Structures are given as structure tokens and as C-alpha cells.
Amino acid sequence: MMRRIAVCLVSLVLTSPVWAQGQEQEHAPAATGGSGIPMDMSRMGPWTRKPTHEAKTRKEIEAWVKEGDAIMKRRDFEAELARADFPVYMLTDDSKGVPMAETYDRQQYVQMMKPMYEQMPSDIQMNHKLGITVLSDSLANLTDDYTMTMGGQKYSGRNAGLLVKRDGQWKWKAFSEAGWGDMPQAAVGGSGTHGDQEKQK
Structure with missing residues (x-):
């Protein structure tokens, strides 16, 4: 647009x-x-508003994703909340291919995500293949082809989001990941870069 x-x-x-x-x-x-x-x-x-330090910005975002994995593994939900620029826009679809999207303020996000976050297995391992498009020093698009291993099972998925740099820190502003539309309303939306979209066979 x-x-x-x-x-x-x-x-x-x-x-x-x-x-x-x-x-x-x-x-x-x-x-x-x-x-x-x-x-x-x-x-x-x-x-x-062309990027002035694109290579530096890419490294910052790569480190930001890695930090998110560590935060998730120790189940530090408050630290995870600090990585979102509220309100955030979240997009998914259901098994019939019907897209759905909603904007969440902080309270709505906590109600939706905290129960899932607290149940995250401690043995989770993440691997990422990132695609980063730097729009400016404060805006970037991020795609993530990832694999997630937990409980002896491996899952693979892809998600995408818009990042903004607010007060010197990168944060989610919008996030999209397929396949969460059939879950109960309290759990719709995935889990940052950590949702499981498709079980590998």
C-alpha cells in the first residue's frame, strides 16, 4: 500500500x-x-529513509531472534512482552484456508499468549533460516523458515513479521503464521517465531 x-x-x-x-x-x-x-x-x-547501516541492522535482528529463543526457553514471559510494540497486528488462517486477523493490545495479548508460553517444553530447540529486508534504520520485514525440536519430535514452519525499532530496541509490530485458526480463541496467534506449523514426516 x-x-x-x-x-x-x-x-x-x-x-x-x-x-x-x-x-x-x-x-x-x-x-x-x-x-x-x-x-x-x-x-x-x-x-x-534509506538504511544507513544495513549490515549492522541485519546483525541486530539476527541477535534479536537468538535472544528470543533464549527467553522462550527460560519461559520469561515479561521479557517476551517487552519485545512487542503494542498494539500488535496478528494474522493467521484455518484448515479451510480462511484468513483471520486482529489487533491486540497488551492485555489481550497476555490473555492469549501467556497460557501457551507457560506450557512451553524446556527441551525446545530452534533453528532459523532468516530473510531480512531492511526498509530503514527503524523498519524491517522478517521471514523465518524454522525447525523446532521438542519432546523428541521435529516440526517445521514459516512465519513473517514487521519489526520496528522503538527506543533503540527491535520489537514485533505485526506477525503472520498459518494454521492457528482452528485453535480455541484463547490460543489463536502462534508464539512469536516459535509456533509449530507443520510436523515433518
């Missing part, structure tokens, strides 16, 4: 009468949208 907005804004600039009359000017005129208020395209948009 953000890309569509950017395309519309740029199109507005290029097709405006002012642009057509002033192509030879040194600076392109600002778009005005529908409000008549000039918009300086040099001051907004993804071209103004």
Missing part, C-alpha cells in the same frame, strides 16, 4: 500543469494533493 501511495504522489507531480510549465526550472515543483498545501517530495518517501 505504501508503494501505491508513493506511485500516486509521484504521478501527481509529473502530470500537474505546474510541472508541465516548469520543466526547465532547476527544482521540480511540489505536489499539493487535494488540499492545496505544497508537498516537498524531497522530504518524504522511502528515498529519504
